[in-house]
Amino acid sequence: MTDVQLGMPQLPAPDYPAEVRARLEADAREVIARYPDSRSALLPLLHLVQSEEGHVTRTGVRFCAEMLGLTTAEVTAVATFYTMYRRGPSGDYQVGVCTNTLCAVMGGDAIFEALQRHLGVGNGETTEDGKITLEHIECNAACDYAPVVMVNWEFFDNQTVDSATRMVDDLRAGRTVEPTRGAPLCTFKETARILAGFPDPRPGAVEAGGSAGPASLVGLRLAKGEAAPGRVVSPRSADYPSDEEAPAHPSSHDAPQRTSASDPHHPSGPVAEEGE
């Protein structure tokens, strides 16, 4: 299927197989019952269909629309607004490197560059084995643990190039990977189900990670007369492999678009000089 639809409009999306539909309908009714107005259930239902197929498919959109009495256009308008809804197949593990200013400066840019090289994928792309989708993410409210990497939205705090590289290798090799704060990793689909509002069924998942991370306790310890511990630094050294080039600067990964200077195919871009 091409990206651009020409000619006749698409046929309606196929429905789920009957048993899948029956199971999801029961879940959807439970979600809808939590709200005074059914449309409020749309965000959770989009998480729910994502937990079935790993991304929001046309079938998933149709399901949400039918459950809530909306048009598929209304559902699509919402699904495309929020970054957590995926629009295409992706990996089991979403590895998100924070590259907002503070994490970027503290090492997030270097980690993101290194992971792109190591995995051979760009922003938003998935490794060939279907295990990892690499993304840069925005501030995830853990700045006192910078640089931060999120895997399926669990916290990997105080990362270095080396620790992050080792972590993705472990994920691809199927070894157990535990976050610094959060529960042992489950797949992206299982995570999506928790986001839909169904508590994590795994024993010990709520307890995992302890009461609070070390940085969360710094002030409390000082107030109790204990000494400040000093910054948590990863025990591993953070050198670049000598055969690889260190990351270039400046690095900007995100839309909006390129400027004319970096995009010779569109010379009349936003900042072109007259006659350039």
Added chain:
Amino acid sequence: MTVTVERGESSPEKLLAPVLSSFWDQPKSWTLDTYLRHEGYEGMRKALAMPPDDVIALVKDAGLRGRGGAGFPTGMKWQFIPQGDGKPHYLVVNADESEPGTCKDIPLLFANPHALIEGMIIACHAIRSEHAFIYLRGEVVPVLRRLHEAVREAYEAGYLGTGDARRRKLGLDGLPDLDITVHAGAGAYICGEETALLDSLEGRRGQPRLRPPFPAVAGLYACPTVVNNVESIASVPAILHKGKEWFRSMGSEKSPGFTLYSLSGHVANPGQYEGPLGITLRQLLDMSGGIRPGHRLKFWTPGGSSTPLLTEEHLDVPLDYEGVGAAGSMLGTKALQCFDETTCVVRAVTRWTEFYAHESCGKCTPCREGTYWLVQLLRDIEAGKGRMEDLEKLADIADNINGKSFCALGDGAASPIFSSLKYFKEEYQQHITGGGCPFDPAKSTVWADDPSSTHLGVNA
């Protein structure tokens, strides 16, 4: 208990005042059992025995102000809810913490979710609401787990549920039904803006609404609604339990009470520091080991990236609503992001601006177009391809966004531009005249000074 902050005082025992964070070091701090062992739900019992209007008056008299950034008095927000209007009332807790640098609500909810639940029960009693929502950003699954569990425990204990069940288990008469729904967002900074949050909670694209009508009159489902930040609501139980005089014994006349300060960046000990309002960054740095060894502070944000940058000369500014305002910035979320002399301010501002452009919801033209063009100019300047007149153009575009956009996201985008041009114009000029960035980003990393690191030089 700590009273107002003494100038020159540097002992953390005297300067800090852990309340919300006071038992985060205890085993299983997030559970109902642990919370009950630390005076949990005492405030709720007092509140439920009081007439709702008295609860509102108490919170108002205590002087609690919103901890989400704007600093609006919480009790006054509650008072705006019309009574006897025959419509359902709603409480919506804004747990969408996404402002760059802000990291207080997420650790609070991870370690102590019951403080929020108890605060919500008190607030619902005050505004006569029978259904409350927690809008949690979706990208923090460990916190979502603990909220699911805390709400489950609260139902089981009879704090939540049908009026009958609550009366039976709490032994209090006249309690209405009360439900709390935990709602996970799906990734959109703009949903931290209260009216965009309400649209999102109604199952729509998260775009801000025109005000008036304010949420207190027409909020969720066009019904009277209070939208409060997590920390604001979580601070209420302690006020009920210990009284308004106790609360007012901390901080200043106009900014009373305790709050969470989040120290991050190039500091020796990043983390959460809970103390009375009015503490200074110098005091926080002095007690916590300062800037990382061998470096000095260059610039910092008092409350996230949307609050104008401050510099070394502002180290003694009292970190309360008035103090930071007088210094030309805003207290915001008390997210103290500190950057040392290795950091390129143009790089920092460019990245924040890319964030605002990415998160602009597209509803209004000044923000949608303005942030786009700011990014183009900044990227060129950072790469050494800018021109001197671009600096004026930056300020001009920022001026066309600030105060002219639909919501505060636009104002936030203009803040780093204005303040960095004010304090670091020379650095921008250096990028232009020098044809590039004079800084080495490798020197800013957290591992840059680690002797075990055999770092290759990075060409800037």
